[in-house]
Amino acid sequence: MTRYMKDVRSSMPHIAWWVVCVCLALVFLYPIYVMLGMALKGPAEQGLIPPTLFPNAPTLENFSRLASVQGLNVFGNVANSVVVTLAATVGTVLVATLAGYALARAKFPGSGILFFLILATFMIPFQAIITPLFMVLKTLGLNNSLLGLVIVYVTFNLPFGLFIMRNSFAAVPHTLEEAGQVDGCGIFGGLRHILLPIVLPGVITTALLTFFASWNEFFAALILITDQDKFTLPVTLTLVSSGQFGTVNWGSLQAGVALTIIPCIVIYVLLQRYYVSGMLSGALK
Amino acid sequence: MASPAIILIGTFFLVPLIMTFWISLHNWPLLGKHRFIGLDNYQRALNDPAFGTALKFTLLYTLVITPILFVLGLGLAMLVRRKVRAAGVFQSIFFMPVCIGFAAGSFLWLYLGQSQIGPLFDLLRRAGIVDRDSNIFAGMWTALLMVIAMVTWKVVGLQMLLLLSGLQSIPDEVVEAARIDGAGRWQSFLHITLPLLRPTLALVLVFSVAGSLLAFDQFFIMTGGGPSNQTITAVYSIYRNSFISFKLGYGAALSVFLMAILAVVSAFQMLLLRNTDHH
Numbered sequence A: 001m002t003r004y005m006k007d008v009r010s011s012m013p014h015i016a017w018w019v020v021c022v023c024l025a026l027v028f029l030y031p032i033y034v035m036l037g038m039a040l041k042g043p044a045e046q047g048l049i050p051p052t053l054f055p056n057a058p059t060l061e062n063f064s065r066l067a068s069v070q071g072l073n074v075f076g077n078v079a080n081s082v083v084v085t086l087a088a089t090v091g092t093v094l095v096a097t098l099a100g101y102a103l104a105r106a107k108f109p110g111s112g113i114l115f116f117l118i119l120a121t122f123m124i125p126f127q128a129i130i131t132p133l134f135m136v137l138k139t140l141g142l143n144n145s146l147l148g149l150v151i152v153y154v155t156f157n158l159p160f161g162l163f164i165m166r167n168s169f170a171a172v173p174h175t176l177e178e179a180g181q182v183d184g185c186g187i188f189g190g191l192r193h194i195l196l197p198i199v200l201p202g203v204i205t206t207a208l209l210t211f212f213a214s215w216n217e218f219f220a221a222l223i224l225i226t227d228q229d230k231f232t233l234p235v236t237l238t239l240v241s242s243g244q245f246g247t248v249n250w251g252s253l254q255a256g257v258a259l260t261i262i263p264c265i266v267i268y269v270l271l272q273r274y275y276v277s278g279m280l281s282g283a284l285k
Numbered sequence B: 001m002a003s004p005a006i007i008l009i010g011t012f013f014l015v016p017l018i019m020t021f022w023i024s025l026h027n028w029p030l031l032g033k034h035r036f037i038g039l040d041n042y043q044r045a046l047n048d049p050a051f052g053t054a055l056k057f058t059l060l061y062t063l064v065i066t067p068i069l070f071v072l073g074l075g076l077a078m079l080v081r082r083k084v085r086a087a088g089v090f091q092s093i094f095f096m097p098v099c100i101g102f103a104a105g106s107f108l109w110l111y112l113g114q115s116q117i118g119p120l121f122d123l124l125r126r127a128g129i130v131d132r133d134s135n136i137f138a139g140m141w142t143a144l145l146m147v148i149a150m151v152t153w154k155v156v157g158l159q160m161l162l163l164l165s166g167l168q169s170i171p172d173e174v175v176e177a178a179r180i181d182g183a184g185r186w187q188s189f190l191h192i193t194l195p196l197l198r199p200t201l202a203l204v205l206v207f208s209v210a211g212s213l214l215a216f217d218q219f220f221i222m223t224g225g226g227p228s229n230q231t232i233t234a235v236y237s238i239y240r241n242s243f244i245s246f247k248l249g250y251g252a253a254l255s256v257f258l259m260a261i262l263a264v265v266s267a268f269q270m271l272l273l274r275n276t277d278h279h
Helices: A002-039 A061-066 A074-105 A111-123 A126-139 A146-170 A174-182 A186-216 A219-224 A233-242 A250-284 B003-024 B040-046 B049-079 B085-099 B102-112 B119-126 B140-168 B172-180 B185-196 B198-213 B217-222 B234-244 B248-277
Strands: none
Touching (some): A002 A250, A002 B049, A002 B140, A061 A250, A074 A111, A111 A146, A111 B003, A126 A219, B003 B248, B102 B140, B102 B217, B140 B198, B217 B234
């Protein structure tokens, strides 16, 4: 009897832990569930008061209607987001890998300055210099252009990427690389065949951080792009939410939100190991 | 090999940074000629009630959300700090909204809290917290609370993760030793765990302070700065001056103020971190 009591008492915290965690998980997942549910509701069900918990007759109508909101070419906007994000990701990885290698391996003219600049970019966010940044892009003819946006994203994701890549390269022993050079690889060959497989986790982390940052970026895209056809997804949502004839189509808006969020969640679930470790190493360094 | 990085950071970071100071000394409209006016923009900013209100609101937001994120982040970190498989799963769930953008999150929560048709509004009404006909986004405080709820949902996972890694770097033996010496659970947390966690605490604080001082997306989308411009943040105010009124010079001067505030925060962070290195 006493032993039974003891078992109950020791398993109580365990049960309480499960209850608390499950409740919290429901709180965290609830908004995502609501978004999906609303995106799948038909026009009659969307305005019901009180709102229904499950979509009665799930339909993809909201997604197809999204295409006609205010003459908006939403699927073109999705394409813009994909192109800008991929270009920014590839660009950041390339530039950060090259510079990260240089910083980790050799002192070169300007390496001190570059390092100082990186520290400065950490402290001064681009929100604070957006006005002149807009003017620089205008001078270069890169305002209202997706290329301009890509360049801005690459520049402002570089510091994190550089840090991660520099640390990845710094962790590789010199001797390994020298062995490659003796075998006749040359610097670039050595970088590609010997170092790259080892620093691959760093590359994936840099790519993921840039991907999420560029895909979700709102402020610069709002300011630097003025053509509706060139909008990226987050900015496109402002048009959907401003509505037609003063009424917002909440179902279409949540369909747009779903288009924005689902790719992030899929990639997070698939590659969270790299993302989480990257967030940690980026933040703790 | 580092030249692409140097060129990019030079052209799109260093040049705009220096230009910010230069433009701020001018009357600089989007079109037409600019004119040197010395420190007039700064003087105007100091006497601008709209910017003053925006700064105060930004500070208020920062002061309210920082302890909320910290306490909840620490709570979640303690909760998922278990060596069972399920703890990892819950950790992944709590962290998931971090990968969602502020814009998408804001549009989602804008619907959640929408009067009558919003599911969260409905829950709050059933709980007797809001009236049937009320509008959460029509009051400054209720709108602010809604934004804070969204931001907490979106970023608390990151705080949890950072604090968790800080907790895990504290050896179990240290806490156990204190417990053997007769310290209670709460006492050992207060006197052993918290002090050892200081570097992480500094980091977490700076993350949430710097992030809150730069808040824009959530207010632009969820409140539009309203009601009656009461939820305009510092960055929002820079945006309105530079890109709605096209007073680029004045916007640049406001940016310099913002940078100064951020520099103070960064310096404070350095100080906190440096002090902990000696312990």
